[in-house]
Amino acid sequence: MKASPQTQLQLLELADLDAELSRLEHRKSSLPEIAELDRLGKRAGELKDSLVAVETALSDLSREQSRAERDVDQVRTRIDKDRARLDAGQVSAARELASLQSEIESLHKRQADLEEVVLDLMERREELEARRDGVVADRDTLATEQAAVTARRDVAVAEFDASLSDAGAKRTAVAAEMPSELLALYDKIRASSGVGAAMLRRGQCQGCHLSLNTVDLNAIKATPPDEVVRCEECRRILVRTAESGL
Numbered sequence: 001m002k003a004s005p006q007t008q009l010q011l012l013e014l015a016d017l018d019a020e021l022s023r024l025e026h027r028k029s030s031l032p033e034i035a036e037l038d039r040l041g042k043r044a045g046e047l048k049d050s051l052v053a054v055e056t057a058l059s060d061l062s063r064e065q066s067r068a069e070r071d072v073d074q075v076r077t078r079i080d081k082d083r084a085r086l087d088a089g090q091v092s093a094a095r096e097l098a099s100l101q102s103e104i105e106s107l108h109k110r111q112a113d114l115e116e117v118v119l120d121l122m123e124r125r126e127e128l129e130a131r132r133d134g135v136v137a138d139r140d141t142l143a144t145e146q147a148a149v150t151a152r153r154d155v156a157v158a159e160f161d162a163s164l165s166d167a168g169a170k171r172t173a174v175a176a177e178m179p180s181e182l183l184a185l186y187d188k189i190r191a192s193s194g195v196g197a198a199m200l201r202r203g204q205c206q207g208c209h210l211s212l213n214t215v216d217l218n219a220i221k222a223t224p225p226d227e228v229v230r231c232e233e234c235r236r237i238l239v240r241t242a243e244s245g246l
Contacts, residue, residue: 001228003182008239011197017171028160033153040146047139054132065121075111189236197237200244208234221246
């Protein structure tokens with residue numbers, strides 16, 4: 001394959017632009033804000049799960065408390081009815097009177113036990129509500145932090161996108177001047193090795209950084225300037241310059 005020495009020199013410019021584009025893409029994808037947002041996102045997920053668990057527990061507790069309070073009301077109603085019978089003098093037989101008084105005492109004990117259950121449930125509810133409020137506060141604080149980090153990330157990404165756009169436009173301009181066959185070879189090599197062309201400097205390939213032996217250097221020296229040569233070791237296109245040492 002043949003290409004003018006000037007065109008071959010443009011391969012180095014193309015390689016520099018491709019290296020710059022790769023660096024920019026890597027730096028863009030490695031922004032610390034991206035890792036921070038990932039960490040914050042995981043924490044947000046944990047808080048969401050915690051909030052669901054607490055709210056589920058509160059819902060279950062509310063139903064349990066409602067049942068206990070209904071039981072208390074039922075016992076109170078029963079006590080009121082029995083006491084009304086006593087106060088109205090509806091019970092005169094000694095045995096029936098003693099039985100009714102005993103029932104009222106039992107109901108009072110039952111009422112006390114149920115009210116203790118309700119009190120315990122209320123205390124548990126207060127604890128759960130405090131936990132829920134804490135989780136909500138943490139979630140809101142986290143959301144504020146996520147918004148701040150997202151804003152920083154967006155600014156950084158916009159800057160990298162601008163640099164990528166500029167470098168991409170320059171690459172397009174340089175590539176447009178390249179012979180299609182040479183550009184295709186360069187792109188094929190770059191796709192497999194990451195670098196499509198490298199300078200031959202002081203007898204060393206700047207792609208694989210290996211020094212060529214005398215036989216290879218003499219062969220390259222004898223090759224016409226417009227002939228495209230490649231490194232025997234890494235197979236990249238070797239671009240000859242005044243620094244090649246030939």
